[in-house]
Each structure stands twice: as structure tokens, then as C-alpha cells.
Amino acid sequence: MTALQAFWGYYVRWSAKWPGAAALLSFLPLILLWAFIVWLEIFPRVFLPGPLEVLGKAWELLYKGILLDYLGDSVVRLSVGAAAGMALAIPLGILIGLNKRAYEVSWPVLLFFQAIGDIAWLPILLIWFGFGLTTMTFVIVYTVLFPVVLNTVLGIRSVKPELVRAAQSLGASRPRILFEVILPGALPNIITGLRNGLGYGWRALIAAEIIVGTSGIGFLMFDARRAGSVEEIVVGMIVLGLLWYIVDSWILAPVERATGQRWGLVTS
Amino acid sequence: MKSVVLEQLSKTYFDPYRGSQVTAVRDLSLTIDEGDFVAVVGPSGCGKTTVLNMIAGFVPKTSGRILLSGTEVKGPGPDRGVVFQSFALFPWKTVRQNVAFGPKMRGVGKAERNRIADEYLAMAGLSHAADRYPSELSGGMQQRVGVVRALANNPDVLLMDEPFASVDAQTRMTLQEELTRIWEERRPTVVFITHDVAEAVFLANKVVVLAQGRLLAEVEVPLERPRSWDRLVQDETFKELSNRVLQLVRSA
């Protein structure tokens, strides 16, 4: 018991020091379970490959250069689409959030277009732009746009009126109030919107690559599906999961926490 | 410093829940001299905060006039510093940046406005907290920053809306004593809103009692300065005045 406690104590201190490594370690039992199930041969191998086979496939794809190429394609598409979406969404959100009339008129329209969902646009986009980069970029921009606009508007509208009043009574002009009070106040919401938007955008990209694709991780997976190679599908899923896990929990979540918590604002 | 004169001031607004007009302030006339310290008391809902918001220029008046040394009030401005019950510090700015905000809006350079901020922070005993964010401070310290931020902008009139209501009792007494000390040194015109009768009598030269949006009474407070709680809790005049104001508020 004491040896176990000593080990537990060591693990707790170690995981507090290296949270990233500890997070990876907790995948270990899962992988062992996976290997065990495969070893039992409850399911045929063509349906469920083992971890080693998947690893072998990943190495093969990496060696051939396909994996990195496709990953690069997906990441570039997502970054370009997300950057364009943000560049449109944040100014739009500010304009709508600042003006009550504009808010009343555009809010239902925004909600409706968000509700249609990016993926439902694919068929008509294919008619308009054909199978290609334009279609995919449109889908990602569309997907990122709405969560960011909606959250920017929410953020601006939820800035406490006392803060604006305080700034007014300290002699701030309207543009100064926008930059010194309203935008920083809305920032946590804007970041939350970005996080949601990227989460949706990334899923939309996979769908677009499956349906439209000529390259990219989504295409890799669906191509593997056609060829009946489960290992490749699983490689694709793991790469996607890891990629998003890293982006979300090592970049987006810390930024969200850094603004929200340091300032003592509650982000929702 | 400026005087504040209210002439026949009224405020009515539409209450969507009742579906009718509600009168928050009616025909209020009041003169506050330059460099005077006036406390406004009354039961909750008597319109005292509305009066302060109108003087600050945050809400428009329905009728009447508000004059600052003869000029009518149109919207908020840096001549009236406001201290809020909820502190209203900018959460994304450090304590120093909060205090330097007013000078920054006037276009004062960075080095100079930081010097001003540090000087005021030292006065309030907050030098050690200058680089912290408001959420990292206790309520009492946050409100010290709130007061100092308003003062650092050199306002002619200081408007305070129940500033010490959400601070613990011990700290509140210290803040009240500090406020009287600062007022004696600098002599700004102060309008202080509170529902705490003892606080009003302790701080002010004159206590104004409001009831249902109307002026009920004005009570002069001839207590000596500097004032301290240690002495005043025993003081007969203080007790007698507090009692009188309390009776007025309760009768409202």
C-alpha cells in the first residue's frame, strides 16, 4: 500500500510538472485495451486493425510523403478559410453589436444562416463553383464566419454599461471608448467564438474533403474507405484528432483562459 | 471647483412591466455650494441614484435644469468624476493603467501619466498593487482604486454612488476616514449617495433626505473636522443627528 502511495504521489507531482506528457500517458490504457480487443479477435481484422498495424501504415504513409502533403493541404485550407472568415466576421460583429437597429435587423438573419449549416451549402456550391478550392474555401469561411460574428455581437452587447459610463466620465471620446473599453470587454467572447468557429470549420473541411476532395486528410480517409483499407482510415482519424487536440488545448484554450481568468471575467 | 444647482428636476420613464409611466424624481430643487460635501440618503427606490445619474449625464432628465457653476449639463464629462458601487474598474487594465486612464484620455504622455498615477496610488497606500489586475484585489482595495481613479482626473465635482456598500464593515470605516481626509485636503464638491444614515452624517456637511423622488429635508451637520470614528461613536451631537436623519428616513 505504501509503495503504491509513494508511486501515486510521484505520479501526481510528475503530472503537475508535465501536464502534456501526463495527458499523453492517459491514452496508454486505451491503446492497451484496443490491442487486447483486437487480440481476442472478436471482430475481423479488416474491420478493426491493431495498433501496430495502424502505426505501420502511418509510417508507410509518412515515408511516401502522402501524409504530410495531405496534412499540409488540410491545414492550409483551414488557415486561409479561418483567416478570411475572421477578417470578415470581427468588423461585421462590431458594427452589428454597436448599433441597436442593425442588431435587431440582422440577428434573425444571422441565426437562420448559421442554422442552415455549412455542409448543406455543398451541393449548391458544387453547381456554382464546381469541385475545387473555391467551394472548400467558401464552406470554411461560411462556417467560421457565423460563430465569430454571433459571439462578437454578444460580447459587445454584454460589456457592462458602468464601464462605458466610467470611461465617459473620465473624458473618453467615442472612438476611445470603442478601443479601450468595448473591444477588450468583448475579447473573451470573440475568442470563444473563434474557438467554436474553428471547431466547426475543421469538421466542415473534413466533410468537404470527403465529398469534393482531391487531397487532404478527409480525402485520404474516404479514398481508403473505397479501397477498403481500415488502417488508413484509422491513421486519418488519429491524425485529425491529434491535430485538433493540440490546436484546441495548447493554443486556443490557454488563450481563452489567459484573457478570461486573468481579467476575472467569466467566459461562457 | 464647481457648484451644483438642481432646479425643478424631474424624471419619468416607461416601465414595460407595469405598462405605465413611473416618476422617479419630481420637482427636486437643491443647491450644493462649491467645495461642499453633501450626502443624499433615502429608502431604496427613492430616486437618489437617478439624481446622481442625471448629474453625471448618464441618463437624460425629463424636465428641469442641472447647472454646474451656471452651465447646463449635457452628457457625461471629465469635470464630474464618478465612483460606482460596483467599482467599474477596467478588468483588462492594471491598477496603474486604470488610474492613468483619465490623463491618457486628455492626451497626457505615458511617462507623465504613470507618474500621476503612481503619486495618487501612493497617497492611497496602493503602490505595491500598481501592476496587479483589479480581479486580484480585495473589494476594499478595488474601491480605493475607484476613488483614486476619479481623483487623478482632477474633477471639479465628485459623484459617489453608494461606493462603500459592497465593502466589509471594517474596511468601510477606514475608507470613510480616508475620504474625509482627502476631502479636507483638496476640497472638491462631493455628492455622496448612500442608504447608510451613520455614513451620511459622518462624511457630509449637509445630509439631504429624499422620499419618493421628492426632497423631504435638509439637515446641516456642524461636526468638527477632522472626523474619526473613534471619537464620533461617543459624540452626543453625532448620535442626535444620526437619530434625527434616521427618523426622517423611516417616516418616508
Added chain:
Amino acid sequence: MAVDAVPQPRPLSRSRLRQTVKFLLPLLALLVIWQASVALLGVNPRVFPDVPTVLSAGWKTILDGSLLTHAGASLLRVLVGTLLAIALAVPLGITMGVSKGISTFLAPPLRFFSVLAGIAWIPIATLWFGYGFGAITFVIFNAVFFVVTYNTLLGVSTIPMPLRHAAASLGTNRWQMLTQVLLPGALPNIVTGIRTGLGFAWRGLIAAEMIATNTGLGYMLFLARDFYRTEVIVFAMIVIGIIWLLLDRLLLAPLERRTIERWGMVQQS
């Protein structure tokens, strides 16, 4: 300010009607702008149809029952997948969340699967279940399942320890602790999880239906594309938007608001 506001039913219900009108008016304006711009600019109807064409195409799909078939199929899949996922995810999340050690250990894999939820499962789901109901329901199931499990876990682990101690010292047994403290305490997070998960599931559904079946709204869209029937595409898009808007605004958002705002609890991301 003068008197404490007591909400009275009549003016409020009237303002509710006004709100609905206020909400619908901009959407109607959008219809008018759409029709006007198509008519004025002389857009090729193959590229973008005008309002009457879309309405008549929509009316036809209602008359021949195909809209009902497709929408019904989609909704059935969502219902089955979601209910199954919630029934499994909530108990699992609570069990894991009770122990601090287990929950911190298991959180990263759960996060991994919840960020992977939905669309990324389509290829392997079609391989496992073939094309049809099974694969699509599976995609919906796991879109909801992992997000709800993760949020339940989060919800239970954020219940303040003093609350659990208070309940224990008031004599609650294990079962009561579960039903009276843990479940209600985690409920706001669970509801948030369901809302997020369903958002992913709805998109996953449309994508999966385009790829892997021959009924459902996604299929309706994709079939119409094969025949260049833009009016059917636009109609189906509008139906998809309306269904989600109704689901989200009339069911999920009010549910979330009620659990969070009623109890004055702060939402955890």
C-alpha cells in the same frame, strides 16, 4: 426603480408576440430582397432560382410526400442516435466524475474523442455498418456521446466539495447523493454538452446522408444536385435551417438558459 417590478402576464405576452414579429420581419425582408435581386439582375434560374419556383418545388415535395419521408428519416436518426447517446453518456460521465483521480486521468482521451466526434467517423462507420441507417445513426450517436460524457464529467467534477460534504452530513445515502446532488449539479453542463453535441450531430447527419444513404434531407440535397434542380436544393436548405432553428431556439437554448440562469450557476466551457 420606484417600485419592485412584478411581471404581469398580459403586457409580457404581448411583448412576446412583438418579439416574434420582430424576429420574423427581417427574414421576410430577406425574401423580398432575394426575389427583387433575382428579378432585377436576371439571374439564370439554373444558378439561383426565384422565390415562386422554390415555393412551387417545395409544395410539390410536400404533396408527393417526399419531403415528409426525407425529413422524417433524418429526424428519426437524430432522435435514436441522441437518446441512445445520452442514456449511455450521462451515467458513464457521472461514474467517472465522482473520483477526482479517475476524471483527471480520463479527461484527455475523452477530449480527444469529443474533438473527433461526428464527421470524421463517417468513413469507418460506413465500413462497419454499411450504407444506411446504422452508419448514420452511429455518426450521430458518437457526435453526442463523447461531448456529453466529457461535459458530464466536467460538470460533476466542478460541483464544490462543500456541497457534497453538506449533503453527506445531512444524511444522504449513495443513491440520494446521485439523484439529489450529483445529477442536478452536473445538469447545466450536461445540457450544454447536449446542445453542442447535437450541433455537431446535425451537421454530421447532413454530411453522412450525402454520402451514405438514399433517404434524408442530406440525400435530398445531393440528389437534386445530380439533376441540377437548384430550386429543390434551396428549398431543402431552408427546411434544414428552419428545423435546426426551431430545435435550437425553442428546445435547446431555453433548456440551457433555464438550468443555468435559474440556479444562478456559471457556465463552464
